[in-house]
């Protein structure tokens with residue numbers, strides 16, 4: 001278990017930058033410890049010694065959020081901490097203060113920052129190194145790493161182990177798909193297929209990065225665009241809403257390009273043994289039918305609950321230990 005979070009601290013080139021920005025940054029062991037701890041908290045939310053007691057977490061969300069914001073706020077409180085919550089227009093960033101100066105101030109007052117903001121992940125790294133505090137990427141345009149931790153933990157809870165799992169992701173190659181990809185390739189013998197509409201796939205640069213790790217672990221990632229290119233057997237069918245936060249699509253009739261990926265009973269009948277996962281929010285009628293989302297094979301609501309317990313695992317791992325403790 002990552003007891004103090006020190007092993008998660010910092011990228012090699014910048015010792016003062018710390019936190020979780022992308023699952024591609026983590027070592028296998030670090031990610032697996034977070035996944036394992038998320039599952040432990042799922043079973044027993046009181047199994048901790050209030051690692052955030054006396055600590056204050058900043059919760060900065062300039063984009064809409066139901067699960068992630070609630071999960072991290074609840075997690076901080078459950079772990080004994082206190083929170084300050086910032087919405088989209090609260091900070092002087094709005095009036096032109098620099099990201100670096102904002103980070104400097106945060107670092108003098110907060111112990112950790114959880115942030116979902118517009119712009120590249122580099123801004124979160126600036127907040128971290130300028131303030132000297134860990135920052136959690138609570139979803140950015142590139143990746144949704146804490147969703148990835150939650151997803152792996154949910155799969156682990158259901159299947160027992162992640163090695164050898166076969167996953168079919170269906171939908172836009174969005175931030176959750178990127179996190180899922182970078183997360184799964186920490187395990188061995190994974191078969192991940194990304195079934196995405198042409199022009200809406202996981203970016204090639206992310207695939208190249210993930211495939212390098214996958215190759216070392218006997219895992220594979222394929223991105224395909226036609227339904228008949230999907231594998232015959234999978235353990236998980238994973239989908240997400242088609243309209244990703246903060247993005248727009250060039251084609252006004254884009255739904256027509258996605259329609260063939262609508263997951264209903266007939267779609268799921270191709271993989272009778274597979275469970276269904278969804279990062280939510282669900283748009284019934286778009287990416288999924290009510291029948292499937294609410295059906296026996298859906299893990300979506302367990303997955304939503306795992307958002308909380310994985311947030312607890314992340315905060316516990318990243319927070320500096322109290323004086324006198326380890």
Ligand SMILES: NC(=O)NCCC[C@H](N)C(=O)O
Nearest residue numbers: 067068176244245279280281
């Ligand atoms: N579970 C979540 O964090 N849901 C929020 C939206 C996720 C989705 N990938 C999006 O970008 O719209």
